[in-house]
Amino acid sequence: MERVSGRQLNMIGAMFMYPTALIYLPGTLMTFARQDAWFAVFLPLGVMLAVLWVMSRVSARFPGMDLFAAMISRYPVAGRLLAGGYIAFFFLVLIRDLRTLVDFVDVTLLPATPMVIAGALVAFSTVLIARGGIEVVARVTELFAPSLIAITLALPLLTANSLELRFLAPVFEYGIGPSLHAGWLVGAWIGEIALLPLIFPGQTFRFRDGAYGMVLSVLLFEIVLVVELLLLGPNLGSRPLFPTWEAVRHIRLTDFLDRWDLVLVGIWFPSVVTKVSYGLYVMCHGLERISRSLDPRPLSTALGLFALVVSLWAFENSMDVVLLHHLWPWIALVFEIAVPALLFLVLRPARSSS
C-alpha cells in the first residue's frame, strides 16, 4: 500500500491551490476588491476549514478507505454517480489549470512556440507524475514545494525597496461588499483543498494536516497578493493579465541579475506542473475506484491527452479562462459545500446484523 507522510500531506495541501491561483486570480481579486483584496482572501477561510473538518469526519468513519471507496462501498450506484461527478469536477480543474499554464507560457515565455507544443510538454510531464501514483505525486511535491515556499517568503524582501504602503489606503472605500464578492471568488479555489480526503484514506488524512496545508496555501497567496498590491497598486495591478509576473519583473538585485524573474519562474514552474498533475491523479484514482477493470496507468496517458485537447478547444483565448472565475464559485458550491454536507449527513458505515 502506498504511504504518504504528514509533511507530504501538508505540502500537497499547500500546493493544491496556490501555484496556479497565482496566475490570474490576483488580478481578478484586485478588480473587485481594489485595495481591500488582501482582506478578501481571509473571508472564506473559516468556511473552507469547516468543510475540510466535515470531510475529515466523514473519512474517519471509514478507516482504511478514501472517500471514493467509502461512497462506492456504501452506496454502489449513487456512490458511483457521485464519484463520476467528482471526476468531472476534477476534469474541469485539470483543463482550467492546463490552459491557464499554457496561456502563461504562450504569452510570456515562449510566444513563438505553438500553443499545442507547449501544452503537450506540460501534459506529458503531468502524465508522468500522475501515473506514478500518490507516492510519486507526494515526493515530487516534497521536492519542489519548499523552494516555492522559500521564494514566496523572500518576495517581500526582494521587492522591499519598491513597496508603497499608500496603495493599501483607503481601507473599505466602497464598503465590505466588494471584499465579500472577491472572497466568494477566491473561496472556490481554497475549497479544492477540502477535497483531499477523496484520495487519502482515513488513517493517512488527518484534519490537522489538511488544515495546515490550507492555511499555509492561503498565507502564501496572501503574501504574493500584498506584494502585488504594494508594488503595483490596485489600479495598475488589476489591468495586466498576469499581475504576479509583472510584480516579479520589478525585482532588480544587481545589474547582472536583472532577469531575476526568469529564475523565480524556473523555481515556480515545476511546482505548477505538479499542481496540474493533482487533477489528473484524482481522476485516475476515482476511475480505479469506480471499476476495478479500469487500470489508471495507461488511462492517465489517454486522459492527459484528452484534457489537453479539450483545454485548447474549450477556451478561445485567455479571457475565457478569466471569465471562468465568475462561474467557478457556483460549480464549487455544489462539489465543495453541498455534496460534502450531504455526505456528512448520509454516509455512515452499514450496521452489522450481529
Next chain:
Amino acid sequence: MINALGVALVVSAVLTMLERRWLSKAPGATRWLFGLLLLLSISLYVYQAPNTHVWRPGELLHVFAPPSGPP
C-alpha cells in the same frame, strides 16, 4: 485539416505504442476507454485545430461576465 489529422494520428500511434506493455495486460474496459479517449482526442483536435471559427464552450462563459468586464 490534413495536417491536424496527421499530427493527431502520429501522436495517438506513439502513445498506443508506448502503452502497449500495460494495455496488453489491462482489462477490456481499460482498453476500450483508452481507445475511446484517443478517438475523442483526435476528433476534437482535428475539429478545432485549423483555427476556423468553431463553437467553444468558453462562449457560454460570457453570460457570467461582470458588467465592468474582466481585468
